[in-house]
Amino acid sequence: MARAAVLGRLTWQLGEVAEVIRETSRVSSLVLDVPGWPGHLAGQHVDIRLTAEDGYQAQRSYSIASPPESPLVTLTVERLEDGEVSPYLVGEVRAGDRVEVRGPIGGYFVWRAGEERPLLLVAGGSGIVPLMAMIRHHAAAGATAPVRLLYSSRSIEDVIYKDELGRLSAADKRLTVAHTLTRSQPPGWDGYGRRIDGEMVAEVAWPKKDTPAVFICGPTAFVETASDLLVELGYDAAWIRTERFGATGG
Amino acid sequence: MKQSDLKLDGNAIAGLLREIFTMEMTTAQSTCAGCGKVHAVGRVDVYLNAPGAVVRCPACEQVLMRIVHARGRYWLDLTGTRCLEFEAPSDLSV
Numbered sequence: 001m002a003r004a005a006v007l008g009r010l011t012w013q014l015g016e017v018a019e020v021i022r023e024t025s026r027v028s029s030l031v032l033d034v035p036g037w038p039g040h041l042a043g044q045h046v047d048i049r050l051t052a053e054d055g056y057q058a059q060r061s062y063s064i065a066s067p068p069e070s071p072l073v074t075l076t077v078e079r080l081e082d083g084e085v086s087p088y089l090v091g092e093v094r095a096g097d098r099v100e101v102r103g104p105i106g107g108y109f110v111w112r113a114g115e116e117r118p119l120l121l122v123a124g125g126s127g128i129v130p131l132m133a134m135i136r137h138h139a140a141a142g143a144t145a146p147v148r149l150l151y152s153s154r155s156i157e158d159v160i161y162k163d164e165l166g167r168l169s170a171a172d173k174r175l176t177v178a179h180t181l182t183r184s185q186p187p188g189w190d191g192y193g194r195r196i197d198g199e200m201v202a203e204v205a206w207p208k209k210d211t212p213a214v215f216i217c218g219p220t221a222f223v224e225t226a227s228d229l230l231v232e233l234g235y236d237a238a239w240i241r242t243e244r245f246g247a248t249g250g
Numbered sequence: 251m252k253q254s255d256l257k258l259d260g261n262a263i264a265g266l267l268r269e270i271f272t273m274e275m276t277t278a279q280s281t282c283a284g285c286g287k288v289h290a291v292g293r294v295d296v297y298l299n300a301p302g303a304v305v306r307c308p309a310c311e312q313v314l315m316r317i318v319h320a321r322g323r324y325w326l327d328l329t330g331t332r333c334l335e336f337e338a339p340s341d342l343s344v
Contacts, residue, residue, distance in 0.1 A: 107274040
């Protein structure tokens, strides 16, 4: 499956929307049934192409949230109000609709359950999506690597996969989830309540002697901050893999 | 909006590179012709807010590649890349 997922010519296919899951007020997951899907790796993405009646086409990349164990392809998409594609995917698309998709794509920002190094995942906003594929892969495969997730959201309402992350971390002591809420915190909040900083990273991250594998995903400024903080902590830049979403995220 | 906020990375052109090379290229290693540093293609800086994709070295910011796909053709400028090293596919029939 791994070879199939990285080799061969990319072709556009029609995927049928099997289900739409509302994650937050601005984020939905589309569960796609793509005929002949070759399988994918945790961290890969797909391209989605929309064609208007006049022939105008718009194309965007979306990370896959479902684990390699799933035959369906789940994309979790954040609605950007001035976007060309995401307002259609979040709000317009219904089960039974078809969208043009090609993939899976990518091989650099990928984690496989056989890897035994401690795993540090750092997510800003919808940057959680490819990391969720890794967490779901870890759970589905019964992987032994210990995992720590540091996940920054604006408010508790903006936390994607909140319940599932709570369930998975309660069921598996190898998974630890630390949230930070940067804009507002609910009463009684016991997580972090500020932007990511050196003290937070030092508390959550594995000691450098553990030589962890690190995946960081989110808006560009967030990714660069998190990456720099880890290097200041003594991490080797070669341990860190990043995926930048640009200014807006998603 | 600052230019630095628009910076993406090689993951953003994984699909475009696979159109051209017909294989996964973000794990390829690129050597900068300017500073000589080697980076995985997934790690390099990418700007898509130009006519095409501009790929820069994360160490020295020299342009490594320019890629334009228009009117049914590709233009691939690799002047800034001294070497692009990647694994040969074991099964070319795929």
